[in-house]
Amino acid sequence: MEKHIPLMEESPIERLGEDECWALLAGNDLARLALRRGDGVDIFPVNYTVNDRRIFFRSAPGSKLVDLTRDPAVAFEIDGAEGRVWWSVVVRGRAERMDTDSEILASGVLALHALTPTTTWNYIRIVPEAVTGRRFEAARG
Amino acid sequence: MEKHIPLMEESPIERLGEDECWALLAGNDLARLALRRGDGVDIFPVNYTVNDRRIFFRSAPGSKLVDLTRDPAVAFEIDGAEGRVWWSVVVRGRAERMDTDSEILASGVLALHALTPTTTWNYIRIVPEAVTGRRFEAARG
Numbered sequence: 001m002e003k004h005i006p007l008m009e010e011s012p013i014e015r016l017g018e019d020e021c022w023a024l025l026a027g028n029d030l031a032r033l034a035l036r037r038g039d040g041v042d043i044f045p046v047n048y049t050v051n052d053r054r055i056f057f058r059s060a061p062g063s064k065l066v067d068l069t070r071d072p073a074v075a076f077e078i079d080g081a082e083g084r085v086w087w088s089v090v091v092r093g094r095a096e097r098m099d100t101d102s103e104i105l106a107s108g109v110l111a112l113h114a115l116t117p118t119t120t121w122n123y124i125r126i127v128p129e130a131v132t133g134r135r136f137e138a139a140r141g
Numbered sequence: 142m143e144k145h146i147p148l149m150e151e152s153p154i155e156r157l158g159e160d161e162c163w164a165l166l167a168g169n170d171l172a173r174l175a176l177r178r179g180d181g182v183d184i185f186p187v188n189y190t191v192n193d194r195r196i197f198f199r200s201a202p203g204s205k206l207v208d209l210t211r212d213p214a215v216a217f218e219i220d221g222a223e224g225r226v227w228w229s230v231v232v233r234g235r236a237e238r239m240d241t242d243s244e245i246l247a248s249g250v251l252a253l254h255a256l257t258p259t260t261t262w263n264y265i266r267i268v269p270e271a272v273t274g275r276r277f278e279a280a281r282g
Contacts (some may be wrong), residue, residue: 008213032173032174032175032220034175034182034183034184034216035182036177036181036182039214040177040214040216040230040233041176041177041182041214041215041216041217042171042175042232042233043175043184043216043217043234044229044231045218045220045227045229046258053158053169064274073180073181073182074182075175075181075182075184076184076186077173077185077186079173079186084263086186088186090183091184092181092182092183103267120280
């Protein structure tokens with residue numbers, strides 16, 4: 001239990017403002033994306049970038065992310081620690097596939113991968129509907 | 142971009158065996174839980190413990206987790222790094238609320254919190270249906 005962190009519900013929770021949430025989102029690039037899949041739900045790590053309060057990433061052809069075209073509801077989460085203080089930011093929104101080279105280029109998503117756009121990859125934008133963040137202390141050390 | 146990690150689909154991916162997945166699950170205690178919520182999906186960090194290939198955690202009364210009684214499908218994810226090598230384990234399954242003190246005690250979940258069980262908390266067990274893990278290298282450093 002050396003890495004024990006109490007459930008966030010137990011600690012005093014500080015709500016983060018939207019500006020701070022976006023600063024944290026812009027300062028990180030690995031998140032977990034949750035999506036609906038059939039009758040269930042799935043989750044996986046995703047590398048992303050932020051531009052103009054939109055979130056961008058890409059997915060390989062044939063990956064699970066093709067399900068997004070069927071059910072675009074997603075939840076996107078990052079978290080981290082500063083010493084004993086943990087924080088988490090969650091973005092809920094809808095995923096949209098970008099269809100034109102111009103919007104893909106403008107998004108900045110290609111900087112993540114240093115590759116030229118090809119039609120065999122899917123470039124995805126998350127349009128946020130709710131952005132929430134919390135900070136909570138890892139107590140009882 | 143100092144923390145840049147490429148999308149996992151781009152790197153050679155090593156699939157982890159189920160035993161290794163469970164070893165990683167047992168060696169960590171902070172995960173992200175995704176669940177269906179209304180027409181959408183939600184995700185949040187959760188502190189957990191593992192016992193006999195079940196995952197246990199608890200949630201405060203009135204929290205989002207009450208939705209689990211309506212739609213018990215969940216996806217549960219941990220990830221981490223060993224040097225340049227990243228790994229991720231995902232458990233998909235169904236969440237069940239534990240109703241009796243004896244099963245709550247037997248689960249070991251109380252060790253997470255050093256508190257006596259009370260009926261005002263919900264103690265949840267995830268019964269896994271699929272456990273998958275992958276390891277992938279963070280390239281282009």
